[in-house]
Amino acid sequence: MTRVSLLSSPFLLGFDRLESMLERAARSADDAYPPYNIEQTSETSWRIVLAVAGFLPEHLSATVEDNQLVVAGAQPEDKTRNFVHRGIATRQFQRRFILAEGIEVVRAGVENGLLTIELTRPKTQSVVRRIDIVTR
Template sequence: MTRVSLLSSPFLLGFERLEGMLERAARSADDGYPPYNIEQTSETSWRIVLAVAGFLPEHLSVTVEDNQLVVAGAQPDDKTRTFVHRGIATRQFQRRYVLADGIEVVHAGVENGLLTVDLTRPKSQQVIRKIDIVAKP
């Protein structure tokens, strides 16, 4: 069976990578842990806030891999504690967010059980470049 792509128009050249990123984002959107918010803080800035109660900063990582923001958390097992009831989830997680070209992570921090990751897209200059047309002899 032939797969039809939304980006298969002959006028969209070089977007194969974008299609792959969209597919990865759709696959990773299924898990609901940890809960998160995404806010637009200005015209060119965003903030991702994840609820990471119980995680210390050293148990968390924020990386950018191939235009994807990867936020992960893992806690070591504490064998010294015995729980009668454990209702606060502290399982391992990994969340991936696909970033457009030019988006930069400017800050990540933990406060009151919330991990915040600030993103920005620097304003780009519009570049118009004239291409010389060369006649072949």
């Protein structure tokens, strides 16, 4: 059985990558850990804040690969502690955010159990390019 693509119109050339990004976003939407907020701080800037209580900066990583911001956390197991009850989640996680073309990560930092990642899209100038039409 063939799958019908939403972006299969002959007028939408080269959008297959966009479709695969939408599919990846739909798959990762099910994971709820760690909780996060996304806020728009200006017309061209955003802030992602993840609740990472208990994680030290060296236990966290943020990378950009193929227009995806990948935030991961992993804590080493502390075998010296004997918990009677363990209700604070410190499990490993990997959270992916798909970034639009041109979005840049400006900075990231941890404070009071919150990992904050600042994003921006620099202003670009519109370029009009004339294409010469020749006879063959």
